[in-house]
Amino acid sequence: MTVPRSVVTVVMVAAAILGAIAGWQLYGVLGGG
Amino acid sequence: MGSGVSREDPALADVLKAALGMGGMAMCLVLVFRGMRAVMDVGGACADGGPYVSAQSCPEGAPVALMAGIFGLLLFGAISMVYAGRLGGLWGAAPLLAWTGLFGSLGWNFLDYGLFNPPLEADGIVWGWIIPGVIFEVMAFGPLLLVIPFIGSSRPTPVRRRGAAKTTQASQVVPEPSPAAEFREGTQALLDRLERLGDMRDHGLLTVEEFETAKAAVVAELEERA
Numbered sequence: 738m739t740v741p742r743s744v745v746t747v748v749m750v751a752a753a754i755l756g757a758i759a760g761w762q763l764y765g766v767l768g769g770g
Numbered sequence: 771m772g773s774g775v776s777r778e779d780p781a782l783a784d785v786l787k788a789a790l791g792m793g794g795m796a797m798c799l800v801l802v803f804r805g806m807r808a809v810m811d812v813g814g815a816c817a818d819g820g821p822y823v824s825a826q827s828c829p830e831g832a833p834v835a836l837m838a839g840i841f842g843l844l845l846f847g848a849i850s851m852v853y854a855g856r857l858g859g860l861w862g863a864a865p866l867l868a869w870t871g872l873f874g875s876l877g878w879n880f881l882d883y884g885l886f887n888p889p890l891e892a893d894g895i896v897w898g899w900i901i902p903g904v905i906f907e908v909m910a911f912g913p914l915l916l917v918i919p920f921i922g923s924s925r926p927t928p929v930r931r932r933g934a935a936k937t938t939q940a941s942q943v944v945p946e947p948s949p950a951a952e953f954r955e956g957t958q959a960l961l962d963r964l965e966r967l968g969d970m971r972d973h974g975l976l977t978v979e980e981f982e983t984a985k986a987a988v989v990a991e992l993e994e995r996a
Contacts, residue, residue, distance in 0.1 A: 739779035745857060748789050749864065756793030760800030760839075767838075769808055769831030 780857040788857055791850025795868045798846060801839030803875045808832040810883045814899070843868065860921065870910045877906025957995060964988050 740748070808829040809816055816828035850865040883889070884899030947955075964985060971981040 738782045740782050740785045741779055742859070745780060745785055745861060748785055749792050749861065752789035752793035753796040756796030757800050759793070760797035761804070763797065764801055764804045764831060764835050767831035767834050769804060769829065769835055 784853050784856045788850055788853035788861065791846050791848075791853060791865065794846030795843060795850060795865065796871075798839040798842035799868065799871050799875060801835040801842070802872065803879065805832045805835035805839060806876055806879050807883075809836075810879060810899075813889065814883075843872070863917075867914075870914050873906045873910035877903045877910055879903075880906060953995070957992065960988055960992050960995070 809832050812826055812829055816826045816832075818828050818833065847865060847868060850868075854865050855862045880899045880903030884896040884903055888894065888896050888899075967976065967981055967984050967988070970976045971978065976984070
């Protein structure tokens with residue numbers, strides 16, 4: 738199964754944004770402010 | 771036509787793994803960014819454990835966040851480099867943006883605490899943080915500015931995805947024939963002519979003498995090319 742290249746762009750940008758949000762939340766879980 | 775510069779649509783599995791790498795790198799960048807700010811909040815240095823008692827204990831969560839962020843960047847960076855590389859095109863280089871993200875964000879921390887929000891005990895701006903801040907920003911955006919002019923020219927043009935040739939200019943799709951290719955085509959045309967002459971002789975359209983004369987001309991031309 739293949740993915741159109743335009744969709745790849747959306748997937749990558751979404752992954753980066755979700756990753757950043759996850760990092761922010763994870764810092765709180767680790768005990769940081 | 772399958773080669774390293776293929777522009778075919780990528781496989782779903784490769785896209786998902788590359789996305790995992792990119793998302794993981796973003797997560798680790800934020801962990802390092804926030805961990806560094808927490809340490810700078812307490813003066814820029816801290817320590818815990820060991821035989822000595824540090825005057826400044828580390829903020830809760832910061833040491834784990836920094837260690838996890840740094841080693842996570844290496845892990846997710848490797849994953850994204852492998853799988854984004856399989857996507858081809860500009861996505862192969864996208865994980866390198868983590869370099870800009872890392873030094874750009876940490877450089878901002880130095881500039882923020884050194885220039886805009888210096889610690890209360892500091893008397894005015896803190897040059898010891900501004901200088902590394904400027905160096906980090908140059909490290910972050912210098913390579914990016916150098917690479918940007920070449921981004922458009924780095925796209926492979928001869929091999930394109932299915933159906934794309936219809937919408938592209940002919941000059942981009944049809945490569946100029948090389949001298950070696952021209953030589954091969956010319957030689958093949960002479961050999962074809964020789965074959966046709968043989969057929970014409972076999973069908974009685976040429977006498978043996980006429981065939982021999984024409985054949986000698988073609989052979990002479992072949993020898994000239996060689």
